[in-house]
Amino acid sequence: MTRTLTRLPRKRRRLPAWIAAVGMLLLPGMARAAQSGPTQYDVEAAYLVRFTEFLRFPPEVASAPSLNICVLGEDPFRDELKRLSAADRVGRQPIQAHSTQTVNDLKGCAIVFLSSSESAQLDQDLKMLEGKDLLTVSDIPKFLDRGGMIQFLVEQDHVRFAINMNAVNRTRIGISSELIKVARHVIGGPGGSTP
Amino acid sequence: MKRRQGYTSIGAKLTRMSILVGATALMLAFVSFVALYILSSREDLLVSLHTQAQIIGSNTSSALLFDDAESAQSTLAALSNSPNIESATLAKGDGKVLATYQRPGAIAPPEVRMWAEERSSHTWARGEKVVLAHKIIFNGRVIGMIFIRGEMTGCGGVWRSTA
Numbered sequence: 001m002t003r004t005l006t007r008l009p010r011k012r013r014r015l016p017a018w019i020a021a022v023g024m025l026l027l028p029g030m031a032r033a034a035q036s037g038p039t040q041y042d043v044e045a046a047y048l049v050r051f052t053e054f055l056r057f058p059p060e061v062a063s064a065p066s067l068n069i070c071v072l073g074e075d076p077f078r079d080e081l082k083r084l085s086a087a088d089r090v091g092r093q094p095i096q097a098h099s100t101q102t103v104n105d106l107k108g109c110a111i112v113f114l115s116s117s118e119s120a121q122l123d124q125d126l127k128m129l130e131g132k133d134l135l136t137v138s139d140i141p142k143f144l145d146r147g148g149m150i151q152f153l154v155e156q157d158h159v160r161f162a163i164n165m166n167a168v169n170r171t172r173i174g175i176s177s178e179l180i181k182v183a184r185h186v187i188g189g190p191g192g193s194t195p
Numbered sequence: 196m197k198r199r200q201g202y203t204s205i206g207a208k209l210t211r212m213s214i215l216v217g218a219t220a221l222m223l224a225f226v227s228f229v230a231l232y233i234l235s236s237r238e239d240l241l242v243s244l245h246t247q248a249q250i251i252g253s254n255t256s257s258a259l260l261f262d263d264a265e266s267a268q269s270t271l272a273a274l275s276n277s278p279n280i281e282s283a284t285l286a287k288g289d290g291k292v293l294a295t296y297q298r299p300g301a302i303a304p305p306e307v308r309m310w311a312e313e314r315s316s317h318t319w320a321r322g323e324k325v326v327l328a329h330k331i332i333f334n335g336r337v338i339g340m341i342f343i344r345g346e347m348t349g350c351g352g353v354w355r356s357t358a
Contacts, residue, residue, distance in 0.1 A: 178257035
């Protein structure tokens with residue numbers, strides 16, 4: 001009995017050390033778990049692929065061997081867009097993701113994501129893309145005001161998007177009303193053909 | 196002529212018997228009617244819940260794919276026009292709840308539950324309440340589930356409608 005009582009304080013002294021040791025072991029795992037959640041660009045990559053299910057492209061794009069999503073400028077998605085694209089398809093058409101540095105290389109693309117590295121030459125890029133049946137998407141601020149079609153926005157830690165129907169209606173691309181329904185803002189009316 | 200004690204006439208016996216047979220027939224007819232009514236109202240409710248689930252499924256596909264709780268919530272709010280629907284829960288493919296609907300005074304929306312993979316719908320009944328679960332499929336892939344709780348117009352409904 002006396003032996004137990006004399007040992008107890010030493011055990012108590014060891015307790016914080018044990019807690020610290022267990023914490024040290026758990027900490028890297030917890031940090032990894034916190035990092036493993038999807039990033040803004042992971043979500044944007046998923047949305048870019050999902051957009052394809054709510055769009056109607058002109059026949060020559062819809063009948064091409066693959067539906068191409070291109071990233072213009074620095075690719076912020078790393079391999080996520082390529083991974084998601086490879087795993088999905090629109091009807092029987094496979095989806096492929098490509099990265100390019102110049103507007104001239106966008107031939108054959110159905111959707112182009114203009115990376116933030118294009119901010120400086122955005123007006124020039126959009127001017128070069130005018131009249132092409134290409135859905136322009138970006139997260140550059142004021143993208144819609146500058147003539148873009150879909151802009152990603154971050155609201156309360158959620159990625160949302162806004163649509164400029166005036167810009168979309170200048171192409172032969174049709175946007176489903178289901179996609180318009182979940183857009184945060186819509187500039188202009190449906191106007192063109194909607195699937 | 197004086198009737199002997201403990202004996203009843205044949206006429207009285209026949210009268211009693213015909214009353215008994217008539218009452219039994221009436222009772223059987225009533226029980227059959229109630230059973231038929233309950234079965235048909237249950238069937239009607241299931242058809243109604245299934246239709247509503249399909250409508251919600253097609254109207255919330257984009258909300259589910261783009262994780263838009265606000266849009267999903269406004270779609271579910273349309274259920275207030277269906278008096279037999281008490282509450283509903285819309286969940287994403289991974290089981291995370293995206294939106295709920297609850298009629299004022301109704302019990303909490305149904306919980307997300309899983310069922311046999313190969314079936315697109317499943318029902319759970321408890322008393323006069325039925326929960327219908329329906330998988331929301333978009334382009335061949337399950338993107339979410341809708342759980343709708345409805346109330347059957349069972350025995351109570353029979354009394355109410357026949358009163």
